[in-house]
Amino acid sequence: MPCRSYRFTGLIRAALVAATLGVTPILRAEPPPAASAATNGLHWAFAPIRMPALPDGGAQRGGEGNPIDAFVQARLAKAGLHPAPEADRATLIRRLSFDLLGLPPGPSEVEEFVRDPDPRAYGRLVERLLASPHYGEQWGRHWLDVVRYTESQGFEYDRLRENAWHYRDYVIASLNRDIPYDRFMREQVAGDVLEPATRDGIVATSLLVCGPYDEAGNAQANATQRMITREEEMEDLLSVVGQSFLGVTLNCARCHSHKFDPIPIDDYYRMKSVFDGVKHGERPIATSAEIRDRESRLEGVRQRIAAGEAAIGAIESEAWKQAYARRDPGAAGDTTPPRPALEFRFDTPEKERPAGSLEGGAVVAGGRLLLTNSGAFFRSAPIPRELREKTLEAWVSLEGLSQGGGAAISLEAPGGQVFDAIVFGERQPRKWVAGSEGFARTRDLSAPEEIVPPGVPVHVVAVYGGGNRVTLYRNGVPYGESYQPGSPLQTYKAGEARVLLGMRHTGGGRPFLRGEILKASVFDRALSAAEVGSLFRSSGAHVSREALEAAMTPEGRRERERLGREVEGARAELGSMPPLPVSYAGVRRQPEPTRRLRRGDVKTPEDVMVPGALSVIRTPSPEFGLPADAPEGERRRRFADWLASPENPLPARVMMNRVWQFHFGQGLVATPNDLGRSGSAPTHPELLDWLAATFIRSGWSLKAMHRLIVTSAAYRQSSRFDSASAAADADNLLLWRYAPRRLEAEMLRDAMLSVSGELNPAVGGPSFRSFDVLTFPANAYVPRDKTGPEFNRRSVYRMNVNSGKEPLMDAFDCPDPAVKTPRRGVTITPLQALALMNNSFVQRQAERLAARAKSVGGEGMADGVSTAYRLALGRSPTPQESAAAQGVSRDRGLLPICWALLNSTEFLYIQ
């Protein structure tokens, strides 16, 4: 990664913050404060936080003696500037409401607050808003921007992450409960290994993996490229930890020591060692005790099924022996083969065959499924039961060994976008492999090449077990090594999935197998190695169903039926124990010792590194004293301790700067993800330290800090423009006023829903999907303006996918979810205007607002106009405005007025 000297130029900063279309703020670069004796020669951000004394002569205003104002006013006084007077109450409640909740106040709230003569009314308002569940939604959205939260994988397939939303809810709930920020940090890097273990802790670690994941790159055959893919993934992970919590661009040190900050390359690899055990994927939201408990209950039921099946097997195998003896006296089979949930045989009369269809010229003859044409396969009817843990089995004879890509048996979800299959010769010639979409659960195995000649059946089995373990068997013995894939065990829904024989999956390239299928089956559980062995031995030479039936005694048949009912009952019980809820919180594995890579190149590994933290921070110690092979959880736990230590100077400064930025539109440091030397210098260094120190003393309470900041006179001043002040400080860096801000995309959408009365205030749960998904097999998202209460939830609950942009949100600078966005851009474009003019969502909200204004305001036109204004803007129209609006609405009702209000600059800006 490039790390070049960064010095602000007005130009670059302008582009960062500017509206386009001719708006070019001026920025005067401030020289970074020199490392001083006071900081022991360190760059300011790395020096310990000290609680600064309040400046002298900072006039205290607002009657509350807020220390923040002492700092702000001292700085203004030094520049010869004066703060603006306090904003009026209507402005204040609108500002505060948008700022804390992301929603406008209702007209009655405004009126009540404006009329309230009590000077403590503002304080009460602050408390009420901080207690609202919508607070967490608004401030959670900010945090989700910082940590690049997304609900799709990105890259080629961009698949949905159905279970990422738990993390979003965790963030919202944590903020609402005001859990201490040190704990918030600890949970997000190591929550799954903290004591006591909690569900929140497990979900919280989603931070590490909530960015893009290159599914194809991780599954491909080329080992070097796979390693590169993993290094890119780790850079994403380490940069999110470094930037979000520490405000340093740790990622610069992947290839070389940081050019400007004291971050040697070793620091990068020490921290890589901390997180090297974290991989993408889903995991159950359950503590290990809960998982053990559930497993033991499941095991009981599974044992009942196995015992029942064994007993059935004993009856059948006895019959089988007799039937077989009649056919071929020489052979003997196994006695207790497990019974499948579904069986596909082709040696029975046509009407008894499994439901399904012969496709592409597939033929049943001689008791076998013949797949001689390329393109031939069998497709079953939808499978009536849900399959999670499972075993696939097939007896197959191959037409030739140079073919590749076809499957003996495959289980696929509708459309083939998810499948598990036993595939021949796809990536490695002549080898069997557990095929899956995008190789998500596939691994090339160290197993011998297939040698069986044409016409000779071979028995292949794939077992997908608990703990997400995949094992292949050939002719009754394990084939290659068992493994845990990165992608979770798939659940195939009842009534949706189908079995394919001969074709790998719908929509695949080269998917067909040429040969014969003698028999195939699906088990709704993971068979043990012994069971697979028995399966192979028992069906080595199969006997027809009728012959088997005929060989049974009547008692045997009855007993078998009774056992069958028992097994069915146990299966139903198993089915009624739902799988544990899962979250995209990543999976863990004990990694190989981490090595430093010369210039970040996977081909030049160097020394083994031990886990550790930033070496520039001496207290708390960045040395963990752990060996290179320390348990991965222990590494993260130690890192969490280091990170959240009150002595660590970075996290409190970084977070207070973010909080300040979201309240004022700009931070005390303009580069919130970079407090290092290439970031910008703080405008109020003492204030930042005062906030950081106070934050820690408050017990890391964010709400306490919000309270302090929003009750300051600096926050409460009006946005009045003053040309003399602007001439001295065009960017309002010294806070001579409260600068107006445009609503962010989500706030804009939520504000429209709120004023139209359509907002569904439901908090939490799976995201709403305002798109259609086209799967080919990569996902493409087609935005759709869907209607109904589900889609009227707040925008933080919108499933924000990587490759599908929603025109309205996108036009208003909603960032690319893959980008770690500490601060959103603000542009003004014609596409924004088009979206507000014509977008069907805006149109609909305008209609609802008009209807609401009419029903609230009554039939009189002046009242309707006035109500619409109060709903949308929180104020009554002036007589001139009212007259103009009535002129328009005389012929056409309130709709055009409401449309204009939602398009108005006043609606879009917080003042």
Next chain:
Amino acid sequence: MNPSFDPTPVTRRRFLHSSTEGMGAIALAWMLARERAGASPASPSTPSRLPHYAPRAKRIVQIFCCGGVSHLDTFDPKPELDRMHGKTLEGKGENLGFFGQPGKLMRSPYEFRRHGQSGAWVSSLLPHLAGCVDDLCFIRSMVAKSNNHTPATFQMNSGYTMNGFPSMGAWLSYALGTENENLPTFVVLPDPRGMIAGGSINWTSGFLPANHQGVPFRTQSREPIGDLRTPDSIPLEARRADMEFLAGMNRGFAASHEGEPSFGARLRAYELAARMQVSIPEATDLESEPESIRALYGLDRESTRGFSRNCLMARRLLERGVRFVQIFNGGAFGSPRINWDGHENLKENHDTQAATMDQPVAALIQDLKQRGMLEDTLVVWATEFGRGPATQGIDSPGRDHHPTAFTCFLAGAGVRPGHTHGVTDEVGYFVAENPVTIYDFHATILHLLGIQHEKLTFYHNGINRRLTDVHGKVVSEILS
């Protein structure tokens, strides 16, 4: 210069009289009224001191062929492959393919011939492009970082193999701004058969301001971008009155808030929006194109129908001052194949893809040339990587991905015509002479647009980011 090429935006009044789109006419009337009212235009904000030096190219069109076009079967003939056909490839180190063990070396199913004055080699797959070789400059020594489609595609588009980095079009929009603010600066024309894998990630503005992202056009639709048309439920006269009312509101608000340039900018944005309601339908309306042009692009031929619309539309957009037009040939990965990813059967696949691409792209180059636009328009033809010399797997007629050698070509402004740069080894596996990385490729493109690639930077999260990361060298040999 051909007199039919008018580099300035078509006049608004001409739209008023020629446009059949009622919505446009109404919006336009409103917009003209606004201009009379004296709203002052403001120039878009771009980094100053750009371009860094006199540009050779003012605008750029990129044709991106998704899936990985085989260099060995198009522009880089390998007689050695004919001799070695059916033998095992040895001595090249780790297999670079995506799908594991390769089979035997495979000769190209196409015949190669020299073409034009320059004598450039082109296979029988691309007869139309073969007719343009004297205008093209081939780079046979391209090298990509990844053998995996999407990271490689990201690299070709943004310089990085990861999500979230600004695409080249976004960088150019940021660097150079617009030549015609009535149209988007960076327009994307997806293949009508399907969206490229990753969709909008490929034209994201990443961390650049959002106004620099690509605007995808629905090229086969009467409404090329969403939210362009006034809703049917609103009579156009009524919309005109509403716009007037809104403008009054916003003007009053801006006037009462001194020192807020954004408020004025919003007024301006509505004017531009109204103009776009006219200019986008006009620019994308191919009905007015003469029969000779339709025939040139193959607009009425089955195999080229959809894609040729994109190429012709690209010319119209470039003509009207769009800075960067990106045309995708090919969609996402799946079956049946709708891109150049010829794993199973190279010939079958490339025959199908070339049938869509060859004639329209050749037509675009010829058309730009006959209008004099090739003088200051840069044409970039690219793909994410090439394909390997051996078959993919045993007894297969397909080829796997191949990142260490492939071919792209440039044409037009400032590019040495009829030239071939770079040499690959005897089987086209590695570059033998003059490797050109994607960074070099981007540095050269920026150079042609008057931009020094090291100096086009944007600060993001602690790093002064560049399109070319910390690499890149202008390939001076291919400049004219």
